[in-house]
Amino acid sequence: MAEINKSYEAGEVEKRWYAAWLEKNAFSARVELGRESYSIVIPPPNVTGVLTMGHVLNNTLQDILVRRARLEGKSALWIPGTDHAGIATQTVVERELRKEKKTRHDLGREKFLAKVWAWREEKGGIILEQLRRLGASCDWDRTQFTMDPAYSRAVLTVFVDLYRKGRIYRGKRMVNWCPGSLTALSDEEVDMRPVKGLLYRVRYELVDEPGAYIEVKTTRPETIPGDVAVAVHPDDPRYQAWVGRKVRRPLGPAADLPIIADAAVDREFGSGALKITPAHDRVDFEIGQRHGLVPVDVLNPDGTMNDFAGPVLAGLERFAARKKAAQLLKDSGALVAEEAYENNVGYSERAGVPIEPRLAWQWWLRYPRVDEAKAAVSEGHIRFFPERWTKVYLHWLDHIQDWCISRQLWWGHRIPVWYRAGLDREKLTEADLGDPEKVHVSIDGPRDKTGWVQEDDVLDTWASSWIWPLATLGWPDELAMARAGFEYFYPTTTLVTGPDIIFFWVARMIMAGLEFARPGEPLMNCIPFKNVYFTGIIRDAQGRKMSKSLGNSPDPLDLIAKYGADGLRFGIVSIAPQGQDIRFQEDRIESGKNFCNKLWNAARFRQMSGPMADNATLVAIYDRLRPQDFDGDDHAILDRLLATTRDLDRCFADFEFSAAVQAIYGFFWNDFCDWYVEVSKTKLQSPALRDNCLAIQDLVLRQTLLMLHPFIPFITEELWHLLGYGPAGQFIEDARLSNASQVTAVGTSHGLVLNTDAAAEVGRVKQTVSLLRALKAESGEAASKQSVLVVEAADRQWDAIESNLPMLKRMLGAAGITRGPLTPHAPAVVTAHGTWNLIPQQRGDPAAEKSRLARELEALAKHVAGTQARLANEAFVSKAPPAVLEGARKQLAELQAKHAEVSRLLAALG
């Protein structure tokens, strides 16, 4: 066994072990009947993506789950991959083209796509390399891309199937049009932002009564040329007589617009009259439909005004047109006023520009299995952590709208629909769509494609990633499914993702799973995952979302270089409580690194303390324990080890990762290193006690490494081997992590029954040590100074001291501890183990000593009074449970005794 170096070199160790894991295929998961399966699909990052702190958190958690599952003996699979990310990727490549002053149209569809693929080959998927640096134990041989041939086929299979079921249809409806990326978007891709602007009051003159006007308020005067009516509420008394009459359009091509009545109009807003522009507003469109009005579209797809806006506005960009329109209205006297106004405007999530409601032919999906998707979650087949997201999920499903799945992009899955050449696609009827001679829908297209033209649009990226858990396991190809282990691994166990994509992805995956996984089978067999863990969002120190544009996101690779992958992992998990957003603080990552260093040095201490023995199994270590030689500290540390093991089991059951990390941290650092290792130092001097003590250290270290391994895989693997805890040629994950009851069972079979009373006594000894150390510190004696201590103790107390004498001398830094009468004026402290004197080397400060004791007495008196008052309360005595009552009485007795003793000391000072 190699000697453990003084400091832990993360970089070298991480590189070495990751290579070893890959070489031995440690992450490849096989179907092993009789063994429980555990599976996770990665939320596929964009192929353009680079690792962010969000990815670090998300993927660390997945890795923790998968590695823990392996240690529990499950066949654990983590499927990696990337998403083609339609708009994002196309934008990246178009940006490169722009440097050459070209657009995609200069290349044409085919050449442009070749360029995107070339880009993807060269630069795509960097993020998967970065995940390896983090230690992600994905089964890399199964890496998938949403545009892989097999995956694409699965996507098209779904389209054709849903089309044949009548769930996918083509329709001309209002869409969210992005003038930046020139495509339609789904409702989920639109962000509402409050925008400060102007509200224009415009008057429309009555045709049959010149000089009389109806006034409307609008934020968009440039759309007036697209007005086809003015609407009022049918019950509005002010306008009863106006309905049916006509007004002149105050801007753009001259026209007489009817005044109509519609209940959608809000009487309270402005004058109670609304201009109707069906081509550019959803509500207007609906009102227009109800009244048989023909929309007038005054905008081009790129957001400039077209000829229907009239010669003055035509060609202007929409916001320039707004200013111009206002000016024109002002000139003609139609503009009554401009008021400052703030309203909500929809923005394209990707392009960051205001979207335009626009009438366009698109492909739509009527979601399948909506009711089942609700039931799957509300009936608990799928559990959300934290649970509160179920409400958000159910609410969305309750108000679900058809999904616009077509995008006017080139990068993506091209919709598998072919039209007979020469057909005018703007004028296709229902009948045309149903006529196989005119429109063909299939995965591979018509056998002879001459005379057919394929649909230009591609599918929304989410319309491919919604089948991720299915297609990554080979669906729908039966051979591929058998090879991938679909039967064994589906449904997957847990999904780890952010709540921001609960609609985009989580809900849709559930519906897709229910529709396609195992038709006809019960819900629980069809769901894509059993648990969904929603992480928090990582924010910067100011609470802002981390983003590339703000430049407030640290580069995880820099952090890995600085603190090690393990340090980063430990740190990020420790600050990520369930479901709360996280404020990133680098010092927490640093403390992750410090923990690794502590672990490393504790292992080093073990190695330096004595020869290593058989540590290959829990049983082998227990064979070396000598329960008859156990002292209180031995009992206490194993008791705490068991409690921590139990805590961890619970944390994993409840997805409480940061609590898990904190539990091990506290146990290992405080209970083991600060106390047990320190008291070991005297035991190790004694030949009779040494071997038992080393065995206990091995037991604690081995179990701790196993518990920690999912969180910090590299250093634990390294120490596992350096300490010889597993056979050479095997990894730590080839060992099994025993849970608390298993550990207890092994102990019992070895005649070990933990004495919890002894463990509790250790708590009191720690308290006494702490008080005496404080006494030294306050008396100005260095902790390392070999002090002289005298204790006035009852026999029972002295017995406890005497039996721990060497240990106490070491822990207290005492040259001698003797029993005897107190020395007046020497610093003193009252403990559970008698009243102690620190014999000062030089004359102390009686005044300081006096005031110290007086302060303590005051605090005790207050506490005594409080407890007495509680016990004097009749209601408390009669209603509190006996255990609480007894605790209070015992406490009072102890406090009173201590109070009396401190009073005595004070009196002795005079």
Next chain:
RNA sequence: GGACGCUUAGCUCAGUUGGUUAGAGCACCUGCUUCACACGCAGGGGGUCACUGGUUCGAGUCCAGUAGCGUCCACCA
């Protein structure tokens, strides 16, 4: 307009079913190169648990309301 979350030490946050004097990390102060670790050890200071009421013998914890911050949903031009 609706829903959800948050408010605890200087900072960032824990606090499971109500029960001794509310905890951690960092920061701060004091002492210490004690033979695993200065990425460390020992000790210390620091909080009216946002506010108001209620339930209870007992509330950081349960209930109602208020305020501030945040997130999501929603067609008021």
